[in-house]
Structure formats: structure tokens, C-alpha cells
Amino acid sequence: MLVVEDEPVINQAVTDRLGAEGFHVTQAFDGPGAVDAFTTSSPDLVVLDVMLPGFDGLEVCRRIQAIRPVPVLMLTARTDETDLLVGLGVGADDYVTKPFSMREVVARVRTLLRRVERAAELAASRPAHLDVQGLRIDVATRRVTAGDAEVHLTPLEFDLLCALAAEPGVVRSRDALMREVWGWADASGTRTLDSHVKALRAKIGADRVRTVHGVGYALEATP
Incomplete structure (x- = not known):
């Protein structure tokens, strides 16, 4: 360390x-x-x-x-x-x-x-590729492309995108995302999730991630 x-x-x-x-x-x-x-x-x-x-x-x-x-x-x-x-x-x-x-x-x-x-365990259990809303997510190589352009994500942004893309259109609660991506028991008292969602939106497009106030976030299944 x-x-x-x-x-x-x-x-x-x-x-x-x-x-x-x-x-x-x-x-x-x-x-x-x-x-x-x-x-x-x-x-x-x-x-x-x-x-x-x-x-x-x-x-x-x-x-x-x-x-x-x-x-x-x-x-x-x-x-x-x-x-x-x-x-x-x-x-x-x-x-x-x-x-x-x-x-x-x-x-x-x-x-x-x-x-x-946890990220390594989840990667082993997911499909090799996820295709959602024009995004192609290569789980094994941890690369994301939109059309012919590569989208450069940080490790946490990639893990958050995978968590949302695993169930397109389904609203994932804040606590569920914090447990799956961060390993935290809950999301209370932290802006970490919100900050990462904003950073992810800036890279993949704000319209792709929907906020459900008081609940959590969803990756839109269709444009």
C-alpha cells in the first residue's frame, strides 16, 4: 500500500x-x-x-x-x-x-x-458482453464502446455501469448498488454513489441513466 x-x-x-x-x-x-x-x-x-x-x-x-x-x-x-x-x-x-x-x-x-x-467475482458470473442502448460492454477486457468510439471509464465507473446494464430498465436501489459495487451495507450519509453517477453520465450520455428520486437509478433499456 x-x-x-x-x-x-x-x-x-x-x-x-x-x-x-x-x-x-x-x-x-x-x-x-x-x-x-x-x-x-x-x-x-x-x-x-x-x-x-x-x-x-x-x-x-x-x-x-x-x-x-x-x-x-x-x-x-x-x-x-x-x-x-x-x-x-x-x-x-x-x-x-x-x-x-x-x-x-x-x-x-x-x-x-x-x-x-467482489468485482472479479461478479465479472466471472456475467456474460462476456453486454449490449445496451448502443453501448457494447466487454466484461472480460473491461472496455466500453459506443459505436466505433471507445468510452474511457474508471474502474468504479465500469463496475457501476455493469451493475446497471445487467438489468436494463430495472431501477436499482441505492443500497443495492452500494452493496454490489462498493461492498457497503447502505448508502446513507454518502455522496459517493451520486458523484459516480454524474461522472458516468458525463461519459456515456446523461439520458442513458435515469434517476428515480428516493429509490435509485436505472440504465434505460431503449434510447
């Missing part, structure tokens, strides 16, 4: 807590160092601060996802939804806003690792 945070006290606190939970942790304190550490240590997950010297966490996320897809938990003092959507758009899976508790960080880390395992 890689912890990237330029504040030494916070970096060490997160590193010590994750180490106490049984994780092997590598540290980095700036943008270039984070990319170098990712390349040499090949972590299973990255805890990544947004504000970093050298270049920021968004650029770090963009670069490491280009090397190898990996779950990323972003630490951010920014609460503006636009900033959060930018983070999700470059490949972050989840975010924790500062100030945060170490218990919350550990819980989010474990959830992301479970999600990776």
Missing part, C-alpha cells in the same frame, strides 16, 4: 495506523515521489492527498492509473462537488474529507479492497 501526503505528521499517522492493521506501507511526500514509489513498490491500493508539491494528487492519480489500474482513496480538504468529480474522473475510487478519523480511513481502505475482490 502507498500513502502519499506532504504533511509528515499526517503521513506518519496514516502509515502507522495502516501498518498496525497489518498492511505493508510505503510512503511518499510529493507528486514525483509518489509516481516513483508506485512504480517501484506496485501497491494494491493508494491513499492519496490532493494538495502535493511537485504536482498535485489529481495528476498523480492520472499518471499511476495510466501505468496500472489501482484503487485510490483520496484525502482532500475540498468539499466542492466539482473538485470531487474531477478526482473521480481521473481514476479515484473514493474520497475522505479532512479532518478525518483514522478509523474512517481504515474502513474505506478495507471496503475498496473488498470491492476489487
